[in-house]
Amino acid sequence: MRIVFHYNSLAQYGGVERVISDKMNYMVNMGYDIYMITTDQGTHLPPYKLDSRIHFIDLGIRFHTQYNYSGLKRLWIAIQLERKYRKKLRTTINNIKPDIIVGIAPMDLHAVIKYKGDIPLIVESHLMCDYTKFNEKTSLPILLHRIHLKKAYCRADIIVALTEGDANDWRKSCNKVKVIPNIVHINNTDSYCKITNKSVIFVGRLTTSKGIPYLLSIWNLVQPKHPDWTLNIYGEGPEKELITNFNKSHHANIFIHEPSSDIMSCYKNSSILVMTSYFESFGLVLPEAMSCGLPTIAFDCPYGPHDIIEDGLNGFLIECYNIEKFANSLCLLMDNSHLRKHMSIKAIQSAQRYKAERIMPQWIDLYESTRQERLSKKSKTI
Structure with missing residues (x-):
């Protein structure tokens, strides 16, 4: 099975970056054909080790460069970057022909939905459904942006939440919601803290x-x-x-x-x-x-x-x-x-x-059942 993971970049030490890296390494060792598509990786090296069998493709969009400008200039640059991104994304998806696309970065989902065709899109909810309500600086633009993101999430084939609380929030507006906790980089040695250091x-x-x-x-x-x-x-x-x-x-x-x-x-x-x-x-x-x-x-x-x-x-x-x-x-x-x-x-x-041995079988079951559902739909149309 060919699976594409889509994220803005694997460039800094963080929880999402670690989880994605561990998940892809596990999948490729299970015999899956894994692709990582980024938009803003540039020359940054991945912070966590990736298996050499993972296909890493950076589209080179550099969305962040729009913030070097202000006003109408920034808007114009943003439009140009979005056009460049959509063109490259469509070509890349057509070339890879994945069985499943896994969306991580919400800002990119509308374009993925437009060009994926009948390829199933599974979205991981790493930001939480209502994360902006906890932001002290919430404003009208932020609220509108949240609505825009939620529309994209709800058009995905499946949303995967990390907790039951987040899943319940998603279920208020989306139908297909599943809960799978993050895999964790568990200490796999016999060495533990002595709990004596102050x-x-x-x-x-x-x-x-x-x-x-x-x-x-x-x-x-x-x-x-x-x-x-x-x-x-x-x-x-x-x-x-x-x-x-x-x-x-x-x-x-x-x-x-x-x-x-x-x-x-x-x-x-x-x-x-x-x-x-x-x-x-x-x-x-x-x-x-x-x-x-x-x-x-x-x-x-x-x-x-x-x-x-x-x-x-x-x-x-x-x-x-x-x-x-x-x-x-x-x-x-x-x-x-x-x-x-x-x-x-x-x-x-x-x-x-x-640990991965307990969590990853849940992901594999989801990928396999989603792929099988797509194949069943195709066979019915023939």
């Missing part, structure tokens, strides 16, 4: 959606009680300056690190993982960290943490957005090494449900 870890892009102000407020409550503990933050983004300024003004034990290609080692050198997001379509770092033996603490935000953390068993789920309760739970784990050890064991066990 280090708390935060991993994620430093953006508004990750609740960085909450994180800093929590640490401001925790540090006076535990001055010998440190908070290690791994990530890049616009909120980095906020963290740096807070660190200076509060003399906080916070250390900012670049995203790591060996994040598992970073987990193993820590004792607790915290997540303070406003929302999470899944929350990949949670089961990743759990597989290394880390107890986790997160707000019970829409929708991922609720599906992953079993409150009081492998971590703590905190009501949104109770900073004081979050800080108290963090202090409890810092003070109680026996509780950390108990949660560490449970975390390792629960993380196993997200």
Whole structure:
């Protein structure tokens, strides 16, 4: 079977990039003919290793260049880039003749739908159905853009949500919705964190959606009680300056690190993982960290943490957005090494449900049944 994955680029360390890479590597090892089509890869190397048998095609559109301009000039450039993209996309799809197209980037879906013909389109919901309602900067253009995206999603043959909560949102306007959790890059060694290092870890892009102000407020409550503990933050983004300024003004034990290609080692050198997001379509770092033996603490935000953390068993789920309760739970784990050890064991066990061997058969069943349905429709028309 020939499957095309379509995304803007595999150019930075991130959850979506890791999941796509792992999924394609798994599929190609199962004998599938896998293609990766990007629009803006350019000269960037993929952040995660890809099997050499994967066909990587970059259309070279460079949509981001439109933002070098403003006003009518930007609009004109955007129109030209869209025309270039649609022409190249149509040619590429016709040349490959895939059995299935898997859409990852929502901005490209309208064009995919126009040129795919009867090829089934499966869309992965990595952004959540109603993600913009959690954005403090929601405006009329953003709302209109959301409506535009949802129309494209609902024209797909199948939408795959990562959680039941997101799936229920999609089902309000779309018919064919299925739930398959992300596969997770599970720690596959016999090495785990010792939970004795006085280090708390935060991993994620430093953006508004990750609740960085909450994180800093929590640490401001925790540090006076535990001055010998440190908070290690791994990530890049616009909120980095906020963290740096807070660190200076509060003399906080916070250390900012670049995203790591060996994040598992970073987990193993820590004792607790915290997540303070406003929302999470899944929350990949949670089961990743759990597989290394880390107890986790997160707000019970829409929708991922609720599906992953079993409150009081492998971590703590905190009501949104109770900073004081979050800080108290963090202090409890810092003070109680026996509780950390108990949660560490449970975390390792629960993380196993997200490993590729358990999740990927669900994807294969979906691809095979979707292909078979297409073949059945074709045979009926002959």
